Amino acid sequence: MEISIVIPTYKRPAELKECLNSVIRQTKPPKEILVIDNADDEASKKIVGEISAVAARYVRNEKENSLTGAKNLGAEKASGDIVLFLDDDMTITKNYLEELLSVYQTHPEAVGVEGYIEAPNTKLYKFSNLIGRLFFLGHRAENQCRILPSIKGVYPGSLNSPMNCEWLSGVSSWKKEILAEFKFDENLKKYSDSEDLDFSYRVHKKYPRGLFIAPRALMRNKEAEAGRPALRELILMTEIYNLYLFYKNFDQTLKNKLIFLWSRVGKFIFNLLAFVYKLSPNYLKKNVYLVEGWFLAIKHKKEIKAGNLEFFNKTLR
Numbered sequence: 001m002e003i004s005i006v007i008p009t010y011k012r013p014a015e016l017k018e019c020l021n022s023v024i025r026q027t028k029p030p031k032e033i034l035v036i037d038n039a040d041d042e043a044s045k046k047i048v049g050e051i052s053a054v055a056a057r058y059v060r061n062e063k064e065n066s067l068t069g070a071k072n073l074g075a076e077k078a079s080g081d082i083v084l085f086l087d088d089d090m091t092i093t094k095n096y097l098e099e100l101l102s103v104y105q106t107h108p109e110a111v112g113v114e115g116y117i118e119a120p121n122t123k124l125y126k127f128s129n130l131i132g133r134l135f136f137l138g139h140r141a142e143n144q145c146r147i148l149p150s151i152k153g154v155y156p157g158s159l160n161s162p163m164n165c166e167w168l169s170g171v172s173s174w175k176k177e178i179l180a181e182f183k184f185d186e187n188l189k190k191y192s193d194s195e196d197l198d199f200s201y202r203v204h205k206k207y208p209r210g211l212f213i214a215p216r217a218l219m220r221n222k223e224a225e226a227g228r229p230a231l232r233e234l235i236l237m238t239e240i241y242n243l244y245l246f247y248k249n250f251d252q253t254l255k256n257k258l259i260f261l262w263s264r265v266g267k268f269i270f271n272l273l274a275f276v277y278k279l280s281p282n283y284l285k286k287n288v289y290l291v292e293g294w295f296l297a298i299k300h301k302k303e304i305k306a307g308n309l310e311f312f313n314k315t316l317r
């Protein structure tokens with residue numbers, strides 16, 4: 001099996017260079033690298049042109065600035081048996097591709113595999129993990145890898161062997177035929193918040209034993225500030241898109257609705273406590289935007305439920 005690597009990028013030439021350097025040092029080289037640029041960035045184009053060890057192509061996403069669109073375009077152009085998506089601010093260990101292939105080989109039922117992100121040892125992480133458990137937000141738990149009706153994922157706290165999952169992150173690999181059968185939802189524009197949960201959960205529903213995490217394929221996310229949307233836009237996007245994905249992917253039972261609503265209360269409390277305990281200076285401002293997002297979602301509830309997000313997407317710059 002051969003792997004094509006697709007890297008969507010947006011105005012992060014320095015981070016892209018680090019990512020590519022980690023790719024070309026692999027013990028198992030990829031068949032090709034495709035960098036899909038959501039901006040018309042000459043610096044990024046130049047960096048791709050300097051790669052000689054692996055076949056690398058720079059592709060401009062002419063349609064729009066959209067992570068989901070870039071992934072669909074990359075999947076269409078990729079020629080490998082497996083397509084691995086990487087964020088442009090990610091780096092991977094030298095054995096990353098080798099470990100992914102090992103899982104595909106030992107688990108023939110696998111249709112998607114990703115590496116493992118180790119938990120940071122910070123006060124903010126520990127605090128967010130506690131709040132996440134209480135309010136059905138994203139958190140880590142031993143021997144769990146599942147999607148919650150809050151549109152958040154539970155991720156394994158530690159891992160020694162490949163684990164079957166309900167979801168994979170945005171830096172996951174997929175068999176080529178899966179990417180022909182499923183598409184990333186292009187209703188989700190620009191940063192496309194939660195596109196990874198949506199895509200992988202839809203695949204999981206049809207192939208419930210097909211998604212895995214490879215524990216020895218390690219990756220690191222720099223979480224670069226460059227190229228990210230403004231704070232207000234990102235929070236409004238999260239609330240609008242998460243409600244849309246809740247309607248799209250979950251049965252509208254009373255239990256699921258209560259979990260979704262309770263998670264929103266948890267977000268507000270987390271932001272408030274994080275501000276009080278000085279874990280971050282921006283969390284009070286986040287609550288202002290969070291409440292604004294709730295009102296916007298309520299006002300356009302019928303449109304969101306029908307899958308019409310134009311009222312919000314037309315405001316994105």
